[in-house]
Amino acid sequence: MATFFCPHCKGKTKTRTSRGLSATLRELIYQCNDPECSYSFVVEAEAVRTLSPSGKPDPAINLPQTPWAQARTQEHQRADAEPLSTTT
Numbered sequence: 001m002a003t004f005f006c007p008h009c010k011g012k013t014k015t016r017t018s019r020g021l022s023a024t025l026r027e028l029i030y031q032c033n034d035p036e037c038s039y040s041f042v043v044e045a046e047a048v049r050t051l052s053p054s055g056k057p058d059p060a061i062n063l064p065q066t067p068w069a070q071a072r073t074q075e076h077q078r079a080d081a082e083p084l085s086t087t088t
Ligand SMILES: [Zn+2]
Pocket: 006, 007, 008, 009, 010, 011, 032, 033, 034, 037, 038, 039
């Protein structure tokens, strides 16, 4: 679970509740540990990018690849391409 500090007093917080809004989005309610502050707030945690593809992919989930991961994949594709083709 991601640690969030209180936006107001910068103190430590704890998760009160969390609920899934979708397969990629979760809503978490944090509360400041400082009893004088006790600010509570909502954090949305969302899966936004793919680092490496799933071995059990869900067709409904289509997250864009992280640019550097994409660059690496393209490198692999280039390496697997026709060895006789020449680049000029
Ligand atoms: Zn606080």
